[in-house]
Amino acid sequence: MEKVTEQKWQLPKDWFKAKKLPWEFFLILITVLVFTLCSFASPYFLDVWNLSDATFNFVEKAIVALPLAMLIICRDIDLSIASIIALASVAMGFAAQYGLGLELIVIVGISVGVLCGLFNGWVVTHFGIPAIVVTIGTMSLFRGISYILLGDQVLKDYPDGFEYFGQGYLYWVFSFEFGLFLLAAVFFYVLLHKTNFGRRCYAIGNNPTAAFYSGINVKRHRMMLFVIVGALAGVAAVLLTSRLGSTRPTIALGWELSIITMVVLGGVNIMGGGGTIPGVFIAVFLMGIVTFGLGLLNVPGIVMSIIIGGMLISVIATPVLIKKFSRRGT
Amino acid sequence: MKKLFTSREALLCMLILAMLLSVGSVAKDFLSLSNLLSAYNDTSILIILALGQMLVIITRCIDLSVAANLALTGMIVAMINSSFPDFPVSLLVLFGMLLGLSMGMINGLLVWKLQIPAIVVTLGTMSIYRGIIFLLSEGAWVNAHEMSQTFMHIPRSLHLGVALLSWLSIIVVVIFYYFCRSSRTGREIYAAGNSPTAAFYTGIDVGRSQFIAFSISGLLAGLCGYLWVSRYAVAYVDVAAGFELQVISACVIGGISIMGGRGTVVGCVLGALFIGVINNALPVIGVSPFWQMAISGSVIVLAVIASSKAEKKSGRIILKSAAIVPSR
Numbered sequence: 001m002e003k004v005t006e007q008k009w010q011l012p013k014d015w016f017k018a019k020k021l022p023w024e025f026f027l028i029l030i031t032v033l034v035f036t037l038c039s040f041a042s043p044y045f046l047d048v049w050n051l052s053d054a055t056f057n058f059v060e061k062a063i064v065a066l067p068l069a070m071l072i073i074c075r076d077i078d079l080s081i082a083s084i085i086a087l088a089s090v091a092m093g094f095a096a097q098y099g100l101g102l103e104l105i106v107i108v109g110i111s112v113g114v115l116c117g118l119f120n121g122w123v124v125t126h127f128g129i130p131a132i133v134v135t136i137g138t139m140s141l142f143r144g145i146s147y148i149l150l151g152d153q154v155l156k157d158y159p160d161g162f163e164y165f166g167q168g169y170l171y172w173v174f175s176f177e178f179g180l181f182l183l184a185a186v187f188f189y190v191l192l193h194k195t196n197f198g199r200r201c202y203a204i205g206n207n208p209t210a211a212f213y214s215g216i217n218v219k220r221h222r223m224m225l226f227v228i229v230g231a232l233a234g235v236a237a238v239l240l241t242s243r244l245g246s247t248r249p250t251i252a253l254g255w256e257l258s259i260i261t262m263v264v265l266g267g268v269n270i271m272g273g274g275g276t277i278p279g280v281f282i283a284v285f286l287m288g289i290v291t292f293g294l295g296l297l298n299v300p301g302i303v304m305s306i307i308i309g310g311m312l313i314s315v316i317a318t319p320v321l322i323k324k325f326s327r328r329g330t
Numbered sequence: 331m332k333k334l335f336t337s338r339e340a341l342l343c344m345l346i347l348a349m350l351l352s353v354g355s356v357a358k359d360f361l362s363l364s365n366l367l368s369a370y371n372d373t374s375i376l377i378i379l380a381l382g383q384m385l386v387i388i389t390r391c392i393d394l395s396v397a398a399n400l401a402l403t404g405m406i407v408a409m410i411n412s413s414f415p416d417f418p419v420s421l422l423v424l425f426g427m428l429l430g431l432s433m434g435m436i437n438g439l440l441v442w443k444l445q446i447p448a449i450v451v452t453l454g455t456m457s458i459y460r461g462i463i464f465l466l467s468e469g470a471w472v473n474a475h476e477m478s479q480t481f482m483h484i485p486r487s488l489h490l491g492v493a494l495l496s497w498l499s500i501i502v503v504v505i506f507y508y509f510c511r512s513s514r515t516g517r518e519i520y521a522a523g524n525s526p527t528a529a530f531y532t533g534i535d536v537g538r539s540q541f542i543a544f545s546i547s548g549l550l551a552g553l554c555g556y557l558w559v560s561r562y563a564v565a566y567v568d569v570a571a572g573f574e575l576q577v578i579s580a581c582v583i584g585g586i587s588i589m590g591g592r593g594t595v596v597g598c599v600l601g602a603l604f605i606g607v608i609n610n611a612l613p614v615i616g617v618s619p620f621w622q623m624a625i626s627g628s629v630i631v632l633a634v635i636a637s638s639k640a641e642k643k644s645g646r647i648i649l650k651s652a653a654i655v656p657s658r
Contacts, residue, residue, distance in 0.1 A: 123631060127638045132392075132449075133588045136578060137630030144624025151620050249620075254572075257453060270447045300469075302567065306461030313440065313454035320444045 023267035027282040030315075031289065038293030045296055052173035054292035056166075056243065058262075059181040060236045061255055062284040065262040066188040067229045069280045070198075072263055073205045074225055075272030076131040080120060081233045082255035083142035088112040088237035090146045093155025093247035102161055109241070110234035116142055117230020121223035139256065146249040156246035166243025177239050184232070189277040201225070205272035261312050262287055338585035338637065342600040346607055353611040360614050367492060373606025374499035375554050375561075379573075380580040380602045381506045381595065382547035387581055388523040389540045390590030391441060391448030396551045397573035398459035399433045401565075403555030405463045405472070408565035412476035419480050427552040433459060434548015438541035445537070448544075456574070463567050474563035482560050495557055502550070506595045519543055524591025579626060580605050583633045604629070 039046045064081050071078055088109045095108040120138055124131045168176045192198035203211040204218055212218045241247055266283035268275030287308060294304050354361035379396055386393040407426045410417060433455070440451045474482065485495040510516045521529040522539035529536055559565045584601025586593030605626060612622055 123635065127635050129634045129638045130588050133582055133634045134631065136575060136582065137627050137634065139627070140575070140579070140623050141627030141631060144621070144627045147620040147623055148618075151618065257457075261453060264450055264453075270450055300464065302461050302464040304461075305457035306465070309454040309457035309461065313446070313451060313458075316446050316450060317440065317444050320446065 024276065024279050024282055026315075027265075027267070027279060027286060031282055031286045034286065034289050034293065038289060038296070041293065042296040045293060048173050050296075051292075052175060052178070054288060055175065055178045055181075057291060058284060058288040059175075059177045060239045060243075061259045061262060062288075063181055063184050063236050063239070064229070064233050064255075065259050065266075065280055065284060066184055066277060067225070067232045068259060069263045069266065069268045069275055069277065070188065070192055070201050071131075071225045071229050072260075072268050072270060073192075073201045073272060073275050074222055075205050075208065076124065076222055076225065077135065077260070077270075078117075078120060078226065078229050079132065079135040079256050079260075080116065080139040080142055081229065081259060082252045083139045083146070084113050084116040084230055084233040085237040085240060085252040085255065086146045086249060087116060087142045088234045089241045089247045089251050090150050090155070090249065092237065092241055093158075094149070096158045096162070097155060102159055105159070105162065106165075106238050109238045110231055113230040113232070113234020113237065114227055115230070116233070117227040118223075120230065121226030124226065125219040125223050143249065150247070150249045154246050154248055158242070158245060162242050163245060164242070166239045166241070177243070180235070180239070184235075185277065185281050189281075192277050197221075202273060205269075205274070207273075258287075258308075261308060265312055265315060339594065339596050339600060341636075342584070342597065342604060346600065346604055349604075349607050349611060353615055357614045360611070367496065369606060369610040370603075371493050371496045372610060373602055374495045375557055376576060376580055376606060377499045377599055377602040378502050378550050378554055378557075379547075379577045380584070380598050381502060382550035383577045383581050384584075384586050384593055384595070384598045385510075385519055385543040386448070386540075386547050387578075387586050387588060388590055388593055389519055389536075389543045390523050390526070391540055391543065392452065392578070392588075393434075393437065393544060393547045394449065394452040394574050395433070395437060395456040395459055396547060396577055397570040398456045398463075399430055399548055399551040400555045400558055400573070401567070401569040401571075402433070402459045402463050403429045403552045404559035404569055405467055405555075405565045405567075407556050408472040408477060408481075408559045409466065411478055411481045412472050415478040415481075419478070419484060422481070423484075423553070423556050426556040427549055430552015430555060431545055431549040434545045434551065435541070437548065438544030441544065442537035442541040448540070460567070460571075467565075467567065469567060472559075472565040477560070477563065482563055485557050485561050495561060498553075498557070503595065503599055510595050515539075515542060520591055576605060576626075579630050582630050585633075585637055587637070 044050055064085075068078060068081065091112040092105050092109040095105045100108070116138070120131070120135055123129060123134045123138075165176060170176055170179045192201060200211065200216050200221055203214070203216060204221060208218055237252075240252060244251070262283050263275075263280055264270055265287065266275065266280030268280065290307065290311070291304055294307065295301075350361065350366075359365060379400070383393055383396060403426045406429060407422055410422060410425075411419070437448070437451055437455055440446050440455075441448050485493065485498075487494050489497055510520070518529070518534045519539045519542065521532065521534055522536040526536045529539075558570060562569075580602040581593070581598055582588065582601070583604055584593065584597035584599070586598055586601075608625060608629075609622060612619060612625075
C-alpha cells in the first residue's frame with residue numbers, strides 16, 4: 001500500500017525503506033545490545049528462572065498491547081484499558097464472593113471487558129467523537145465504578161485453582177501467562193498481517209474516507225477493534241488478579257501509559273496507518289529486559305521511568321534527526 | 331438570543347448554578363460567601379493549568395506532562411527554599427516559572443522541530459520529569475517545617491478578603507481572555523488549530539504556534555508548581571499524580587474541541603469550576619468521595635456527546651484529524 005507522503009505527522013519510514021532496513025531491525029539491534037549489556041552487568045541476569053520471573057512483569061501489559069496496536073493503526077486509541085482491567089477485576093472479585101466456579105469467574109472477567117469495549121466503541125462510532133476524549137472519560141468512569149463498588153475494601157476470596165492463571169507453569173520455566181502471550185501474539189500476527197480484517201485496519205488508518213468509499217464498514221470495524229481490546233483487557237485482568245490474588249480499585253493504576261509506550265516503541269504510528277505486530281512483540285521484550293536488568297542493578301522503578309520515557313522519545317526522534325541531517329548533507 | 335441560551339457556556343453556567351443551589355438547599359453553609367471563596371480558591375490551580383492546556387489542545391496537540399512539570403518545579407522550588415531560607419521568594423517564583431517554561435519549551439521544540447506527535451512527546455517527558463524529581467529528592471519529602479514562613483504565606487495572604495491564589499487565577503483568566511481574542515499570537519494559535527493547511531498558506535508557522543502554546547502551558551505549570559507546594563505545604567515525588575487528566579477533563583467539559591481550533595476561555599474556566607464544584611460539594615451532601623471519579627467520568631462522556639451533536643449541525647467534516655500540510 002502506498003504511503004501518503006504529504007501527511008505531516010507520518011514517521012519518516014521512507015528513509016528506512018530506501019535503505020531496506022525495517023524498524024524491527026533496529027529494535028532487535030537495541031534489544032540484543034541491552035541484553036548483552038545486562039548479562040555483563042549482573043551475574044544473575046542469565047538465569048532461566050530469573051528471566052522467567054521477569055516475564056511476569058510485562059506479559060499482562062503485553063497482552064493488551066497487541067490488540068491496542070491494531071486499534072492505534074486504525075487511528076483510534078483506548079486510554080481506558082487500565083480502568084477496564086480494574087473493573088473486570090472487581091467484577092471477578094464479587095463473582096468469587098458469590099461462590100461462582102472457576103470458569104464462570106473467568107467468563108465474568110472477560111465479559112466485563114467486552115462490555116466496556118462495546119461501550120467505548122458505541123460512543124466513539126455512533127456519535128463520531130474522537131476516541132481519545134471518549135476514553136479519557138470512560139477511564140475515569142470505569143475506575144470510578146470500581147471505587148464505588150469496592151471503596152477501600154479488598155476482595156481476595158478466590159477459589160482454589162484460580163491462582164494457576166497467573167502463577168502456574170505450563171512446562172519447566174514456561175509460565176501459563178507467557179504461553180498465553182505467545183499464543184495471542186501469533187493470533188494477532190495472523191489477524192493483522194494475513195487476513196482481510198487486518199488489511200482493512202491499514203486501509204482505515206491510512207485514509208478512513210477512502211476506506212469508506214471502497215466499501216469497508218468503517219464503523220463496524222472500529223467497533224469490533226474496541227471490543228477486542230476490551231476482551232483482551234479482561235484476559236489481562238484475569239491474569240493479574242490471579243497473580244496478585246486480590247483486588248483493589250487501584251489495581252493496574254497507570255498501566256495505560258506503559259502499554260501505549262510499548263505500542264509506540266514497537267513502531268506503530270500513533271497517527272494511524274502504520275505498524276506491525278512483530279515490532280510490538282520485540283518492543284515488549286525490550287521494555288521487559290530494560291526493566292528487569294535495571295531492577296537487578298538496584299535502580300528504583302521511578303528512575304526506570306526516566307529511561308523508558310527517554311527511550312520512547314529518542315527511538316522516535318533518532319530517525320527524524322538522521323533524516324534531517326542526511327538531507328542537509330546532500 | 332437563542333444562541334446565547336443554547337451555547338455551551340450558558341448551559342455549563344446554568345448547570346453549575348443548579349448544582350450550587352441544590353447543594354445549598356441541603357447544606358445552608360455551602361452558599362456562604364466564605365465557603366464559595368474557599369471553593370474557588372481550591373479550584374484556582376486547576377483553572378490556571380486548564381487555560382494553558384486549552385492553548386495546547388487548540389493547536390491540535392495535547393500536553394500530558396503538565397502535572398509532572400508542576401511537581402518537578404514544586405520540588406525544586408521547595409528544596410531551594412528549605413536549603414536557603416533567605417533566598418527571596420519572589421525570585422524563587424520567577425525561577426520556578428522559568429523552569430516550567432523551559433520544560434514546556436522542550437516539549438514544544440520536540441513537536442515543532444522533530445514533528446513527533448505531541449501525545450508521544452509528552453508521554454515521554456511526563457515520566458522523565460517525574461523521574462527527575464526522585465533523582466533530586468531521593469524520595470525524601472520536603473515538609474512544612476522545612477519551608478520558610480513567607481514561602482508558605484504568599485498564596486494565602488488576603489487582599490480585599492480574597493486569597494492571593496484566587497487573585498492570581500483571576501489575573502491569568504483576564505490575560506488569557508485578551509490574549510485569545512485580541513492578540514495576534516492568540517489568533518494565530520486558533521488559526522493553526524482550525525485548519526493547519528489554510529494557516530500555512532496564510533503565512534502562519536503552525537509548528538511555531540504549537541511551540542508557543544507548549545511554552546505557555548509549561549510556564550503556567552511552573553507557576554502552579556510553586557502555588558501547589560506552598561498551598562499544601564508539602565513536596566514529594568507523587569505530588570499531583572494524575573492531575574493532568576483532571577486538567578484535560580476540565581478542558582473537554584468546557585467545550586475545547588480535541589480536534590483543535592475550537593474553544594473559549596470562558597468555557598474552559600467554567601469546565602474547571604464544574605469539576606471544582608463537584609469536588610467541593612460531594613463531601614457536603616454526604617456522598618462518599620469514591621463517587622467523585624465516576625461522576626466526573628460520566629460528565630465527560632455526556633459533555634462530549636452533547637458537543638458532538640452541536641458540531642454536527644454546523645457541518646462537520648469527516649475526520650478532521652487528516653491534517654495535510656505541504657512538506658517544506
